[in-house]
Amino acid sequence: MSQRWQDLVADKRRRQQESIPREWLIPIPPDTVLDVTAVPEQCGLLTAREVGITNTVDIGVLLHKLATAEWSAVEVTTAFYKRAIVAHQLVNCLTEIFVERALARAKELDEHLRTTGKVVGPLHGLPISLKDQLCMEGLETTMGYVSWIGKYADKNAVLVDILYECGAVPFVRTNVPQTLMWPETYNLIFGRTVNPANRSLTCGGSSGGEGALIHLKGSPLGVGSDIGGSIRIPALFNGLYSLRPSYGRMPYEGAVNSMYGQDSIPSVLGPLSNSLSGVKTFVQAVLNQSPWNKDPLCVRKKWDDEAYALSEHGGGKQLCFAILWNDGIVVPHPPIIRALEMTRDALLAAGHKVIDWKPIRYLELGNAISAIWKAGAAEDYQVTTASTGEPVISTMSILEGVGEPDSSVRPDPAGISAYALWQIQKARADLRKEYLDHWQKTAEVTGTGRPVDAIISPGAPFVATPHGRNNYTNYTKVLNALDYPAATFPVTKVNLDLDAKKPAHQFLSETDEATYNWYEPTLFQNAPVALQIIGRTLEDEAVIAMAEIVDAALKAKAKAAL
Structure with a gap:
């Protein structure tokens, strides 16, 4: 061990700090200021034009202005870069910062448009942030491991190459938890990322840096990954749109x-954005x-316009949504x-049908995915950290004794045999078949002649939690076990008057009782409230389309209430 891991961290942090243009540093509000969402516009660093650019959440509008040269790629990249650096100072969301490289790329795109009159591709000039997992040639990808400091990529990840081909400008990489297998974001290199709406709350994980950055409009579109909720949890906790693809x-x-090599429950890459147009544009x-x-x-499946037109769902004219009120x-x-009640009422007002969804086998599905993860996780973490001796993080809590790590993603030191793993994988395959049959059978009760078109579900039993408290991920991870695509959509914010603690119900489990007991609305001041919409395997385009329908219904209902 040639260098102490602490020395590697100190050097990496110094290099990160030196990569930030000094003229972009701002005075940071004290920790007592919990909501920092207004700071990027009020700090004085961004011009009025740059505020206007970064507040343009509709990706279609942004791309049109770039394609017509109303806004140059250089000025759009500069605006978002400045806002991203402000966001980083407020919530600690970035890992790799490479301003000159991104601006050089933007300049090339502007020159191409000027000389040819044509855009490079469908994402021409659009800044895109990347989770610290997506390798970029010449940059370190630590993924929160001290042991990976100094490992420079010799080529781009395939998705990065494709984004370049599409004309995008990758411009920052974002923070993650060590190992990625946490629904919160903290590691020994870069530290903790917090929630912009309330810095005493988590931003979620493992794509937490993406969630916090986009929440502050420091990026118009980001890429995260999801093996058990790691795109959706940060999107839910930050009030964003996202997609966990098939x-x-x-x-x-x-x-x-x-x-890497565990391919029974593959991790998937997907988008996070402040608009559904961002999600659709990225996937397409x-x-x-x-x-x-x-x-x-x-x-081998290109963007499917028929699926997006909901050809198998009555053309989207009258859909039947099922609401999962709890997972049992x-x-x-x-x-x-x-939020579930608001969504139900909005869909009914828009002329759609709504029924209740009966949860089946959520415990078994959750246990299956956890057992598959745990089979080799301990050895994986041990091998990865061995070169520096960095400790493997065992809790996301700030205070000793507050909260427990999510046991479903912590490794089992003993591991299991290959045969035992096969039995778990077989049981999981049987559960997928049982769930498919369950979904098909709903055609008897929808009144449309079709099975339920999509499920509306919580993505967690709570909004963004205090640090160390996000210890239940079953609402997202069962969908990874089933391979169901799911999109998130924001609904509202915590309201201290409307969200008072309810009388105790008959508890479904010890976890249910514990979750009920620690609820106190003032803990969640200003937190976004969001849900997920779920389709069936490879119905990604249909899920995006149905998310647009739900989003439009919510916005129409809110407008009618004014």
Whole structure:
């Protein structure tokens, strides 16, 4: 061990700090200021034009202005870079910062448009942030491991190459938890990322840096990964739109990961954005580049316009949504229940049908995915950290004794035999078949002649939690076990008057009782409240379309209430 791991961390932090232009540093509000969402616009660093650019959340509008040269790629990249650096100072969301490289790319795109009159691709000039997992040639990808400091990529991940081909400007990389297998974001190199709406709360994980950055509009579109909720949890906790795609829709080749080689529950890459147009544009652009020609695990399936038009769902005219009120294990906190009720009412007002969804086998599905992860996780973490001797993080808590790590993602030191793993994988396959049959049978009760079109579900039983308290991920991870695509959508914010603690119900489990007991609305001041919409395997385009329908219904209902 040539260098202490602490020395490697000190050097990496120094280099990161030196990569920030000094003129972009701002006075930081004291820790007592919990909500920092207004700071980027009020700090004085961004010009009025740059504020206007970064507040343009509709990706379609942003791309149109770039394509018509109303805004140059250089000024758009500069605006988002400045806002990203402000965000980083407020919530600690970035890892790799490479201003000159990104601006040089933007300048090339502007020159191409000026000389040819044509855009480079469908994402021309769009700054895109990347989770610290997606390798970029010449940059370190530590993924929160001290042991990976100094490992420079000799080529881009396939998705990064595709983004370049589409005309995008990758411009920052974002923070993650050590190992990635946490629903919060903290590691020994870069420290903790916090929630911009309330810095006493978590931003989620493992794509937590993405969630916090986009929450502050420091990036118009980001890429995260999801093996048990790691795109959706940060999106939910930050009030964002996102998509957990089906296995193999997005290219993963060349990205680093924990437990690489575990392919029973593949991790998937997907988008986070402040608009659904960002989610759709990203997926459409990537799929139309034929990623299966660069990644052997990609499904050979281009963007499907028929699926997006909901050809198998009555053309979207009258859909039947099913609402999962709880998973049979943990009843959600009042803000989540209120969001479900708001969504139900909005869909009914828009002329759609709504029925209740009966959860089946959530405990067994959750246990199966956890057992598959744990089979080799301890050895994986041990091998990865051995070169420096850095400790493997065992809790996300700030205070001693507050909260417990999510046991479903912590490794089992003993491991299991290959045969025992096969039995778990077989049981999981049987559960997928049982769930498919359950879904098909709903055609008897929808009144549309079709099975339920999509499920509306909590993504967690709570909104963003105090640090160390996000210890239940079953609402997201069962969908990874089933391989169901899911999109998130924001609904509201915590309201201290409307979200008072309810009288105790008949508890479904010890976890349910514990979750009920620690709910106190003032803990969650200002936290976003969001939900997920779920479709069936490889129905990614239909899920995006149905998310647009739900989002439009919520916005119409809110407008009518004014």
